[in-house]
Amino acid sequence: MARVSWALLFLLFLAAAKFSCGQVETPTPLNTAVINTRGKRTTFSCKNNDGNFTTCVATCPSKCSRKCIVACPDCRTFCFCDLFPGTVCGDPRFTGGDGNIFYFHGHKDGDFCLLSDPNLHINAHFIGKHNPALNRDFTWVQALGILFGDNHQFYIGVQKTATWSDESDRLIITFDGEPVDIPAELNARWVSNSVPALSITRTANANGVILELSGVFTIMANAVPITEEESRIHNYGVGPDDSLAHLDLSFKFHSLSDSVDGVLGQTYRPDYVNKLDVSKKMPVMGNSPRFVSSGIFSTDCKAAQFGNGDNPQIAMVTGSGDA
Template sequence: MAARRLQAPAVATAVVALALLCGLASAAAAKPKPKPTPKPGGGGEIVITVTIRWRRDYKVACKDKGGPDCHVGCPKECPNKCLVSCTRCRSFCTCDMVPGTTCGDPRFTGGDGNTFYFHGKKGQNFCILSDADLHINAHFIGNHNADLNRDFTWVQALGIAFGNHTFYIGAHKAATWDEEEDHIQVAFDGEPVDVDPVMNARWAPRGLPGLSVTRTADVNTVMVELDGVFAISANAVPVTDEDDRVHRYGRTDKDSLVHLDLGFKFWNLTGDVDGVLGQTYGPGYVSKLDIGAKMPIMGGAPRYLSSGLFATDCAVSKFQTALAAAAASY
């Protein structure tokens, strides 16, 4: 399934992209309020990946009129691409120290703040979060590395189930990466979602106004929100020349390995939430990872394996609504 590919002019400047993030994050900045007691399963700051092409430093004005301007630049460790939090006026390298992110050769930062790798297997689907009313699977693409005896993998798509609905976010394959072409595909209940290729363009279904898709750049970056349930930022990116050179991922001229860098925020999760990422939001979660390791790895992949992108049959599934009609493959 594929949504209509939108041929747009160049992506809007990073200044505007950062300003949007400020608007998303600054609603409470003008009138500070006491911090509420966190509910079980909450957490995770929604983030947007920002690519800076020409300059490292920008003056970003938050939409909140009472808030100060924020001068940000990407850290020296990642001068051309980083994550920015307007509320804290800080930038981070992708996936560093920000709860609720997933990127690259899947590197997760959990709700507990610990970062780990989950390799999974190419061509398969794994439940990254499963709760009573929300289930999220990730489809992995990749290349097999014989020397390491494992697959290099990336998240190519998400299959989200909530109530009796499904939502798809994916990055379509491209032999050669073109940053002015839109590689994001979105669908709601099996029907393609068409969002104008203009920053801040927004789509919401008539029957479910709490659900929305907003472009946070002209192409390749969207924010998907379901009021009171989740907010997900998705950014389609390729494996870069430098990453391929350093890690020997095996990228070819037939596949630029376009995948999704993701940021998550969840509300009202139950104490039973599970999944690769979901379990880290549980109130009693204790990490079993070797945090001192250079590359902490979460194992147990068979526990999270799902039979399809919208299937809710992984061993740790908590989802309570049957969605047989939505189990069609993508």
């Protein structure tokens, strides 16, 4: 399966979405969808609307663990975590801006600075299980806290879930402290009244969204559990009281500064030098204390750049600063 460029995928995804300043938009057919490898919604039909392609039905490739993305009209499919650079999946496996894969474990119940730039800051909250045999925690990203512009705050997280169902939406989304309610319907779209460049679109009826701040970032998020099979293979120790539901994430950034930092952010710097042994099966990024934040919306990690300058693009789309 070929690697897909973010620019192409999101052009396909957003091409049919008509922008408006309304709170919730009527769903319109888009050119991509998220489907499951098991249970309900395991197929998606790309209809022949222009005569150039035959109507086709897509299913996920066998290598995809739980979900895949279908790009119409030709039914191309991509495993979610094969989108790169800029993915964060599983027991966090990162693909950096330089295209190299690495792991960053942090520790459970901690907040870590994923990316920090003068007008954009993204923290991740980790959940996990301690593994005495490895002397570290198994960890996963449970939530993101995103700050941008004049301290706008966006939160997306997954509720703790004992028994997982793909049809039950477990996402919690807030913007500037207010809940964001989006109809549980494929392609349903919410647009912020205060920041019209900010939108959220459902990629499935439940547990999948794409968040976009126009010209600044695009984030695709899927809520997924740890399955019994995954727990057995990796000795995660998942019990009946918690499926360790977490976020698999893909990021696309459009206007980062040269001083960007953070676990993921540093890999986008033009002067970044990868010092990890990429020949290893699991290259691990250390120096965890440098990326620790005191809270999901805190900008006090040692790598923080937030507030140290201006980003004209963010100022323009948020109406902040002098832009």
